Amino acid sequence: MSRWVLFFVLLLSGATVFAQSGSEREKIQQLEMQREAERQRALRQKLDSAIALVNEGGHEAADEKLRDVLRAIRSVPSELAFYVGKNSHFLERHKQAIDWLNKYIQLKGTSGQFYGEAVALLRQSEVAVLKETETQRQKTAELFSKDYDIDCGPTGKVVCPVCNGSTVVIKKGYFGNKYSTCQFCQQKGFLVCEDYNKLLRGELKPNATH
Numbered sequence: 001m002s003r004w005v006l007f008f009v010l011l012l013s014g015a016t017v018f019a020q021s022g023s024e025r026e027k028i029q030q031l032e033m034q035r036e037a038e039r040q041r042a043l044r045q046k047l048d049s050a051i052a053l054v055n056e057g058g059h060e061a062a063d064e065k066l067r068d069v070l071r072a073i074r075s076v077p078s079e080l081a082f083y084v085g086k087n088s089h090f091l092e093r094h095k096q097a098i099d100w101l102n103k104y105i106q107l108k109g110t111s112g113q114f115y116g117e118a119v120a121l122l123r124q125s126e127v128a129v130l131k132e133t134e135t136q137r138q139k140t141a142e143l144f145s146k147d148y149d150i151d152c153g154p155t156g157k158v159v160c161p162v163c164n165g166s167t168v169v170i171k172k173g174y175f176g177n178k179y180s181t182c183q184f185c186q187q188k189g190f191l192v193c194e195d196y197n198k199l200l201r202g203e204l205k206p207n208a209t210h
Contacts, residue, residue, distance in 0.1 A: 043072055047080065054087045062087050078107040082114045086121055094125040094132070101125070152193035160185035161199070183207050 047069050053062035066084050070076070085100030101122040108115065152158050159165040163182035167189050171178045183206035184199060185191055191199065198204035 039072075043069055047083075050087075051083055054083055054090075057090075059087050059090045063091060076103070078104055078112065079114075081107060082112075082118055085118065086114075089121045089125050092128070094128040097125040098122060098129065152196060156193045157190045158193065158196045160189055160191050161196075163189070165189040 046065050050062045050065035050069065053059070053065065062083075066080070066087060069080060070084070073080075081100050081104040085097050085104060088094070088097035088100060101118045104112065104114065104118050105122070112118065160167075160182060162184045163169050167182050167185060167187045169180050169182050171180075181187060184195075184204060191204075195204050
């Protein structure tokens, strides 16, 4: 066998191996695409099932399915944001509902398919949160309406119950924690006894001077 013939045989063999390698990569890519497509179909089916439960009033079961979908996706589509918000409203998780319904409106604006319903549910949840806040305020006022003060001990100070002494208030939400400076302890982490008793009676105003 001449050198040229041997060269062409080796070249052809290399081309065959390369073609086979390329074919294997294509098969792997196709399998990955099929798996991803199947995963997306399964998620879509679960979301459709959750939506049906929301509309039928099965809110607890819907909540479980919606959470499963949220855990499995990388980005939240507007439709999912709406139904999580709607379901949260009917579960009386009104702060959560406000977060998600606002997210839907931010994503879709006034042209969204569910815009009208989202706005209506958002307003209802906002009213419910205000009522809950007022009810809690009234309960606090009733509990401390008598003419007596809490004894704060020899130091005359107590750890601020609003921020637990950290000077920072943390509010948890679906999109992460929100941090804000405590408006009652003047970034000291404690309240003098007079202010503490005012707080218990609902009389201490935010940013009040000590």
